[in-house]
Amino acid sequence: MQKADYDYPIKIKIGIGMSWGRAPMIKAGHNGSGINDVAYMGDVVNKAAKLANYGSSQSNIPPIVLSEDFHFNLNKNKQSFFRYDRNRKCYIGYVLDSAMDDWYENNCT
Secondary structure (H helix, E strand, O other): OOOOOOOOOOOOOOOEEEOOOOOOEEEEOOOOOOOOEEEEOOHHHHHHHHHHHHOOOOOOOOOEEEOHHHHHOOOHHHHOOOEEEOOOOEEEEOOOOHHHHHHHHHHHO
């Protein structure tokens, strides 16, 4: 794989929001058009989108943001990766997959 040699003037900020609940889904697209996408709807999707918007929104806010329900459903070990944000009533944290980070360093920088 070829390394990307783009030099952007600013860093790209991302936010990952995770919420717990049911998300109704529908297939969207016109019959026979080749467009056959799935669209997710509901409060859980809206909450996850708002949490994602909060992720990396300031220098002291990590990119991964979890709802209280999502955090509750993690096992105890994974819960320890996140800290509670009293302002937003959610959990925030940085989680790094070292194998993926090594791959990125070897292939993309």
